[in-house]
Amino acid sequence: MLLSTLNVMAxxxxxxxxxxxxxxxxxxxxxxxxxxxxxxxxxxxxxxNKHFPLLKTLFxxxxxxxxxxxxxxxxxxxxxxxxxxxxxxxxxxxxxxxNGMKTNGTKIRADIPNYTDITPVIQIxxxxx
Amino acid sequence: MLLSTLNVMAxxxxxxxxxxxxxxxxxxxxxxxxxxxxxxxxxxxxxxNKHFPLLKTLFxxxxxxxxxxxxxxxxxxxxxxxxxxxxxxxxxxxxxxxNGMKTNGTKIRADIPNYTDITPVIQIxxxxx
Numbered sequence: 001m002l003l004s005t006l007n008v009m010a011x012x013x014x015x016x017x018x019x020x021x022x023x024x025x026x027x028x029x030x031x032x033x034x035x036x037x038x039x040x041x042x043x044x045x046x047x048x049n050k051h052f053p054l055l056k057t058l059f060x061x062x063x064x065x066x067x068x069x070x071x072x073x074x075x076x077x078x079x080x081x082x083x084x085x086x087x088x089x090x091x092x093x094x095x096x097x098x099n100g101m102k103t104n105g106t107k108i109r110a111d112i113p114n115y116t117d118i119t120p121v122i123q124i125x126x127x128x129x
Numbered sequence: 130m131l132l133s134t135l136n137v138m139a140x141x142x143x144x145x146x147x148x149x150x151x152x153x154x155x156x157x158x159x160x161x162x163x164x165x166x167x168x169x170x171x172x173x174x175x176x177x178n179k180h181f182p183l184l185k186t187l188f189x190x191x192x193x194x195x196x197x198x199x200x201x202x203x204x205x206x207x208x209x210x211x212x213x214x215x216x217x218x219x220x221x222x223x224x225x226x227x228n229g230m231k232t233n234g235t236k237i238r239a240d241i242p243n244y245t246d247i248t249p250v251i252q253i254x255x256x257x258x
Contacts, residue, residue, distance in 0.1 A: 028201075029198055031198070031215070033211075044257065048257055048258055052258070066258065067256070067258060068256075068257040068258040069158055069160070069252075069254035069255065069256060069257060070254055070255045070257045071252055071253070071254050072157075072223075072253050072254060072255050073223075073253040074251060074252070074253070075250075075251025075252070075253065076251075079251075081252065081253075082162075082250050082251075082252045083252055083254075086160070086252070086254065094201075094202075121204075121211050122203060122204025122205075122208075122211075123198075123200055123203070123204070123210065123211045123212055123215070124200070124201050124202040124203070124204070124210075125198035125199055125200050125201060125212075125215065126198065126199045126201050127196070127197075127198060128173065128177055128197040128198060128199045129177055129181070129195065129196060129197040
């Protein structure tokens with residue numbers, strides 16, 4: 001009953017919810033985009049089942065929510081996919097992300113070759129809606 | 130009570146929820162990325178308060194959820210932002226998006242100059258997580 005009350009509260013505030021993860025307007029969203037290309041490799045299974053759990057362990061409670069997209073097509077019919085994968089990390093503040101990277105950046109970067117040879121594009125955004 | 134019951138069900142299935150919008154693994158996510166650049170304009174207020182409501186009206190019930198990000202920084206300290214804005218549209222199937230574009234694409238494209246002179250990058254993804 002407490003759980004369902006919390007859910008209704010989240011709705012009233014216009015937030016988005018996944019499990020115990022809550023996404024709200026104003027949060028910091030770190031988007032990691034992996035551009036496609038001839039001969040590039042990306043192991044979605046490792047990314048989902050090993051890399052993201054590692055991120056959750058390293059960032060701890062500061063990491064409020066995550067999401068993963070698999071690219072399937074470009075916008076126009078027959079257009080190649082721009083990004084083979086996009087990962088999303090949500091934090092309450094930019095400092096939460098930056099402090100986490102200061103402590104764990106080396107470990108995170110060391111895991112990247114285990115699933116891809118693509119250099120990702122990093123975007124830091126604010127959740128508007 | 131029905132509402133809170135539905136929320137708990139959504140949690141159990143690992144879906145994400147915003148208002149009456151439900152995001153689930155396997156959904157189609159159309160991502161519209163607006164690259165930044167010298168002298169480029171982007172009216173976030175119009176995008177949020179006019180363009181997205183227009184999309185909701187035109188796509189109707191087929192549009193299951195939406196989100197908007199405002200780019201604030203690149204990954205490295207001092208790096209320029211890759212995208213000034215990113216919009217997200219969620220559909221149950223690729224056909225739902227394609228059919229909506231067939232019917233409404235002209236109206237949607239006609240509204241773009243009202244908020245930006247940037248040519249967006251369109252990415253079609255599948256929600257993995």
